Structure formats: structure tokens, C-alpha cells
Amino acid sequence: MNDSSGIDQVELERLVADLIDTCSTMVIATTGSKGPWAAPVYYVWTAGSFWFFSSPESRHISQALDSGQAAASIWKDSDSWRKIQGLQMTGNIRMSGNLKEKTEVSVCYLEKFPKAASILRDKLRPRPSAKTKNRVFLYAFSPQKSVYTNNELGFGFRKTVKIRSTSRKADEQAHKGHLVRVAYQNLQAKPRLGVSACLLGENVRWDGSNKYDWYIREVLGSCFDLIPVCPENECGLGVPREPVRLEGNPENPRLVAKKTRVDFTDRMQRWIDLRLEELGCLGISGFIFKSKSPSCGLQNVKVFQGDDMVNLGRGLFAAALVKRIPRIPVAEENDMSDPGWKANFIELAFNISKYL
Numbered sequence: 001m002n003d004s005s006g007i008d009q010v011e012l013e014r015l016v017a018d019l020i021d022t023c024s025t026m027v028i029a030t031t032g033s034k035g036p037w038a039a040p041v042y043y044v045w046t047a048g049s050f051w052f053f054s055s056p057e058s059r060h061i062s063q064a065l066d067s068g069q070a071a072a073s074i075w076k077d078s079d080s081w082r083k084i085q086g087l088q089m090t091g092n093i094r095m096s097g098n099l100k101e102k103t104e105v106s107v108c109y110l111e112k113f114p115k116a117a118s119i120l121r122d123k124l125r126p127r128p129s130a131k132t133k134n135r136v137f138l139y140a141f142s143p144q145k146s147v148y149t150n151n152e153l154g155f156g157f158r159k160t161v162k163i164r165s166t167s168r169k170a171d172e173q174a175h176k177g178h179l180v181r182v183a184y185q186n187l188q189a190k191p192r193l194g195v196s197a198c199l200l201g202e203n204v205r206w207d208g209s210n211k212y213d214w215y216i217r218e219v220l221g222s223c224f225d226l227i228p229v230c231p232e233n234e235c236g237l238g239v240p241r242e243p244v245r246l247e248g249n250p251e252n253p254r255l256v257a258k259k260t261r262v263d264f265t266d267r268m269q270r271w272i273d274l275r276l277e278e279l280g281c282l283g284i285s286g287f288i289f290k291s292k293s294p295s296c297g298l299q300n301v302k303v304f305q306g307d308d309m310v311n312l313g314r315g316l317f318a319a320a321l322v323k324r325i326p327r328i329p330v331a332e333e334n335d336m337s338d339p340g341w342k343a344n345f346i347e348l349a350f351n352i353s354k355y356l
């Protein structure tokens with residue numbers, strides 16, 4: 001059907017698809033306690049979202065995840081107001097926690113930005129040596145409302161549009177992504193263990209230090225693929241950061257900054273949901289946690305009410321992992337000093353890996 005500009009819906013969709021295909025960068029706008037912020041990202045459009053790689057510590061990611069909303073725009077470069085053409089959108093941003101999705105989108109991304117290959121191919125395969133601080137993750141901006149502007153269709157032409165969820169080219173790329181994923185899984189020679197990143201020597205603790213554990217990194221690392229996870233850094237608290245602790249109801253404690261009293265529980269829970277989905281897809285066959293941490297501790301983590309320690313509990317990430325992936329063995333680094341315990345853990349992890 002034609003509107004007053006004389007352009008029909010099919011043609012409008014085609015123009016929008018062309019704009020998205022020919023542009024490379026999208027500016028994301030967010031707002032938060034530090035005020036408004038805008039950041040450009042390189043995107044690829046497929047499966048109903050704009051996908052891009054960013055650091056979890058970046059201001060646009062942190063603010064978008066905290067507020068649950070973001071705005072974005074794409075514009076064609078032009079030297080005349082007559083050629084102004086672009087897309088303005090509101091929507092939300094989420095992190096991809098799904099290996100299939102991540103691999104398929106990465107293939108589309110590499111087709112569009114081949115020069116990013118050397119960096120991103122590395123990111124597809126988690127390694128113990130990967131520095132959490134420099135890692136980037138895949139995020140999706142999903143538009144809820146999109147307005148298309150095109151002065152070539154008439155001065156001030158603006159129309160709310162529905163963007164085609166995917167193009168034929170993206171379908172072809174997704175199929176290639178499937179093949180890459182199968183090849184990637186076949187390469188998986190060793191069973192995988194998740195490990196608190198500071199135990200692997202990564203400087204991700206609140207003060208920038210680590211808790212390198214020789215046995216875990218060097219000995220277990222020779223027979224398992226070790227996947228580093230730092231909940232506090234990866235959920236965006238950064239390094240260095242203010243120390244946090246568990247407070248309140250011991251059954252359902254909150255994660256609170258010691259001095260500023262900022263409550264990070266909701267932010268941490270959102271990150272945990274995504275990361276556990278990813279770890280489930282990666283098929284980890286065990287997890288070794290850093291003891292006593294309000295995020296990673298498996299037992300005997302202090303829970304406070306005011307200045308008083310009222311109970312001993314479990315770090316938020318450890319508690320969620322045990323609930324979500326109950327079949328795998330879990331341990332703290334100190335458990336590895338007991339030879340019997342250690343042997344049991346390793347045997348169980350190997351046995352479970354055969355069924356993943």
C-alpha cells in the first residue's frame with residue numbers, strides 16, 4: 001500500500017535494509033548515574049538484532065544493562081541536507097550467552113569486517129591465558145521502535161518502520177556459522193573446567209591482584225581446558241573496585257559495596273543468568289571456586305547485618321551455578337590440597353565430560 005509520499009511498504013523496507021547493509025557503525029546512546037553517554041560500535045544486522053562487540057566495563061554497556069534501555073542511530077554520510085538518510089531507534093541491549101548464537105553471529109561479523117578476524121577468532125575459544133580485563137563480549141541491540149528519515153523522499157520524510165528480521169545474505173552466513181560451530185565442537189579435545197579467574201593468575205581482584213594457584217593452573221590446566229570466570233569484573237564492577245560483601249537475610253543475601261553501600265545484587269544476577277547459560281553451552285564438567293569470596297565462595301562466606309557477621313553462606317555466583325548445573329562436581333581451591341578429595345573431583349569431572 002502507498003502512503004502520502006507515494007512509497008509502498010515493500011520499497012520502504014528495501015531502503016531501510018540497504019541503509020543497514022551499507023553502513024558499518026551505529027551510535028548507541030545511554031543514560032545512567034554518570035549522565036548521558038554516546039558510543040559508536042561496528043555492527044552486523046541479523047536475526048532481528050544489531051550485534052556488536054564491546055567491553056563489559058564500557059560505560060554504554062554498563063548503563064544500558066543497568067537501565068534496561070538504550071537508543072541507537074545509523075546515518076549515511078552525506079554532503080547535502082537533501083541526501084540525509086538514517087534510522088533512529090529505541091530498544092534494549094543484552095549480552096549473548098549462547099554459544100550457537102555467538103558463533104553464527106561472529107561468522108556474519110567477520111564477513112562484514114574481515115580485519116577483525118585475528119581478534120575475534122581468538123574470542124570464540126576461551127583460554128586460561130585470556131585476560132578478563134581486555135576481553136570483549138558479544139551484545140545485541142534489539143530495536144523496539146524504529147523511525148526512518150530520508151530527505152530524498154521529500155524534505156523531512158520520517159516514518160516508523162519495521163525492519164526485516166534477517167536478509168538472505170544473513171541466512172547464508174548463519175548456515176556457515178552452523179558449520180563452523182560443528183567444526184569448533186569437534187576440536188574440543190579436553191574436558192572443560194570453569195575456574196575463578198584470579199586463581200589462574202589474572203589480576204582481577206578488587207585491588208588488581210590475583211590468587212594464582214600453581215596446581216590448578218599448571219597441573220589441572222594440562223589435562224583440562226580451563227575457562228576463567230570473574231563474576232565481579234565481568235558484570236562490570238571493574239578493576240580496581242570497591243570491595244563488596246554479602247548482607248541482609250542469610251537465605252537471600254544482597255551484594256553490597258562496603259563503603260558506598262551501593263547494592264549490586266540485581267546487576268550481578270542479570271550477568272549470572274547469561275554467563276551460566278554460556279557455561280552450560282560450553283559443556284563444563286566441573287568448577288573450582290575461590291574460597292571466601294562474596295561472589296565465588298562455595299561455603300563459609302560471611303553474611304553481615306550492620307557490623308555483625310550473622311551467618312555463613314555461599315557467594316552469589318557459586319550458589320546460582322550449583323543450582324543451575326547441579327550434575328557437575330564443584331570445589332574450592334583449598335579442597336585441592338586433600339589428595340583423596342582431589343582424586344574424586346578429577347575422576348568425576350572426567351566421567352561427566354563423556355556425557356556432555
Ligand code: SF4
Nearest residue numbers: 197198230290293296
Ligand atoms: S574471587 Fe571471584 S569475583 Fe573475586 S576476583 Fe576472584 S574470580 Fe573475581
